Amino acid sequence: MNPYIIETNNVTRSMGGTVVVRDLNLRVKRGSIYGFLGRNGAGKTTTIKMLVGLIWPDAGTIRVNGVEPSQFTVEDRWKIGYVSERQILNPFMKVEALLRFTSSFYPEWDAAVCERLLQRFGIDRSKRVRALSMGMARQLAFILAMGQKPDLLILDEPAANLDVVARREFLDEILGMLRERETTVLLSSHILSDIERVADEIGIMAQGQLRVSESLDQLKETVKKVRFYNFIKGSNGFALPEAFQFSKTSSEVAATFRVNDENSLQKLAATHGCQYEIIPLNLEDIFVEMVREPKEAA
Amino acid sequence: MHLNPNSGMPIYRQLFQQLRQRIGSGQLAVGDQMPSVRELSAELKINLLTVAKVYQLLENEGLVETRRGLGTFVKAGNETKSAGEKRKLIADAVTQVVAEAQHLGLTEEEVSKLIHQRFEEMKKD
Numbered sequence: 001m002n003p004y005i006i007e008t009n010n011v012t013r014s015m016g017g018t019v020v021v022r023d024l025n026l027r028v029k030r031g032s033i034y035g036f037l038g039r040n041g042a043g044k045t046t047t048i049k050m051l052v053g054l055i056w057p058d059a060g061t062i063r064v065n066g067v068e069p070s071q072f073t074v075e076d077r078w079k080i081g082y083v084s085e086r087q088i089l090n091p092f093m094k095v096e097a098l099l100r101f102t103s104s105f106y107p108e109w110d111a112a113v114c115e116r117l118l119q120r121f122g123i124d125r126s127k128r129v130r131a132l133s134m135g136m137a138r139q140l141a142f143i144l145a146m147g148q149k150p151d152l153l154i155l156d157e158p159a160a161n162l163d164v165v166a167r168r169e170f171l172d173e174i175l176g177m178l179r180e181r182e183t184t185v186l187l188s189s190h191i192l193s194d195i196e197r198v199a200d201e202i203g204i205m206a207q208g209q210l211r212v213s214e215s216l217d218q219l220k221e222t223v224k225k226v227r228f229y230n231f232i233k234g235s236n237g238f239a240l241p242e243a244f245q246f247s248k249t250s251s252e253v254a255a256t257f258r259v260n261d262e263n264s265l266q267k268l269a270a271t272h273g274c275q276y277e278i279i280p281l282n283l284e285d286i287f288v289e290m291v292r293e294p295k296e297a298a
Numbered sequence: 299m300h301l302n303p304n305s306g307m308p309i310y311r312q313l314f315q316q317l318r319q320r321i322g323s324g325q326l327a328v329g330d331q332m333p334s335v336r337e338l339s340a341e342l343k344i345n346l347l348t349v350a351k352v353y354q355l356l357e358n359e360g361l362v363e364t365r366r367g368l369g370t371f372v373k374a375g376n377e378t379k380s381a382g383e384k385r386k387l388i389a390d391a392v393t394q395v396v397a398e399a400q401h402l403g404l405t406e407e408e409v410s411k412l413i414h415q416r417f418e419e420m421k422k423d
Contacts, residue, residue: 033345172343179336179346197303200347217308217351262393270400280306 002066005030005152005184006051011060013046020046022208024060028186028201033178035199035216035283036188039291042205044188045085048156051186052082065151078106081145081153085160089137089144091130095123099144106148117143120169134161142170146177153177154186159194167191171198196283206291216283222260223286225279228253232273245289256281256289301342309344313352321361321372332362332370 006028013021021043028034038044049055050062053069062069067076089098095118103109118125121139123132132140138161145153155174159167175198177183189195195202202219204212212219225245228238229252240246243257259265259278269276281289301312320326332338335353339346353370356362363373399409 032347168343175339175343175345179339193304197343198345200345217310220306220308221311266393266397266400275401282304282306284304285306 001030002063003029004063005065006186007063008047008050008057009061011047011050011057011062013050013055013057015046020208021050021057024208024210026203026210027213028184028203030184031178031182032201033174033185033187033199034201034203035195036186036203036205037192037195037287038188038205042291043208044205045156047205048082048084048154048186048188052080052154053077078108078148079151081148081150083138083141083145083153083155083158085156087138087141089129089141092128094126094128095132095140096125098129098140099125099147102144103147108149110147110149113149114143114147117146117173120173121166135163135166138162139166139170142173146173149181150183152184152186156188157190158187159189159191167194174198192284192287202283204287204290211290219286220281220283222258223256223281223289224259225254225256225281225285225289226259226265227277227279228255228269228272228274229277230275235272235274238272238274245292299342301344303344310348310351310355313342313344313348314355317352317356318359318361321356326372328372328374330372331368332372334369 004027006026008024008026011021011024011026012019020041024043024047026047036044036048046055050057051064051069053072056070064072065076065079067073072080093101099114103111103114117139121136121143123136123140123143129137129140138158142155142158145155153174159170162170171194174185174187178185185198187195187199196216199216202212202214202216203210223244228235231238231251234250235248235253236250238248238253240255240257243255245254245256247254253274262278265276265278299313299316301309301316303309305312317326326332332353333341335346335349339349342349353362353364357364357370361373362370364370395409399406
């Protein structure tokens with residue numbers, strides 16, 4: 001079986017005359033929780049819409065579960081759960097009725113999971129959808145997506161309106177899904193501490209392209225901020241063209257870059273006659289350092 | 299077990315170090331059964347793949363063994379370390395010496411000579 005449940009090849013898409021996604025090669029392994037990151041306008045939502053077949057690429061190919069989204073059959077769609085940024089559920093329906101209505105489209109509906117989640121999230125099934133809080137409406141959208149027993153669950157900003165406790169429960173459910181059903185999850189969120197809790201792979205989009213796609217472990221182990229100081233002859237000649245961020249004063253250099261092994265760092269410091277200190281970065285730090293416009297101090 | 303997902307150190311490393319420490323200190327004794335990957339990931343609320351990776355690392359280091367169909371157990375004879383692990387254990391000390399030497403402006407030959415001398419002295423003792 002293809003190890004990738006999502007595979008895009010050189011996908012490009014414009015919206016309103018502007019290229020929003022450019023030559024995108026996104027690969028998501030089966031059974032992973034993929035944290036899909038980027039600033040607003042980086043092209044995440046456009047990409048997600050192409051993955052679920054709501055819009056089509058101008059160029060390039062996409063395979064989701066082995067199928068081009070424009071060719072999805074009803075059965076293909078059953079296997080893909082999608083909770084969008086602005087999910088609109090029928091506001092006049094009662095929760096109970098909405099569940100019954102939605103389940104009628106899916107022959108393999110998981111009523112037990114829906115029941116458990118309604119209880120866990122404390123959603124009253126006799127309420128009308130419009131009477132639910134924003135957060136609860138998102139939880140309900142999530143429950144509906146879970147009910148269809150998806151192979152792939154795509155969540156676009158699912159936790160935006162949830163409080164900390166509700167977010168933790170929600171993350172716990174995502175982890176449980178992977179554990180129990182090996183569901184692959186593509187999770188887009190601005191709450192990086194959440195992503196950091198659950199994701200094993202990270203993709204970072206910037207200006208319509210994937211800047212990074214690798215395991216979170218590798219990212220944390222290789223992307224470091226390093227402070228070089230105590231220069232014997234001053235820091236004038238010091239340059240690191242491959243750094244994501246770089247700043248320099250006469251006595252100190254701070255740079256964020258890939259440190260693949262510490263030996264090379266020692267050599268670098270020895271060459272320039274200085275000492276160094278490694279500052280570990282968490283996901284939020286790494287994200288900011290990678291997508292922020294590079295600034296260079298004189 | 300205390301894990302901080304928002305630290306600069308990957309979760310798998312934190313878990314690996316803590317489990318290794320528990321095995322080393324005997325809190326997890328030889329022959330003890332480890333919780334399953336699923337159980338531990340549910341208990342710690344972390345990704346299943348992270349726990350699986352840690353168990354693999356523990357197995358590679360010879361600290362645990364997987365018995366087919368039974369589970370993962372703390373292995374006997376943890377005292378005997380593999381050559382790879384011995385090298386890893388001394389690597390940090392070597393790194394430190396090399397860094398110090400560079401800072402003092404000593405050459406590789408000079409440092410090698412010192413190490414050699416020390417080995418010779420040890421043999422006489």
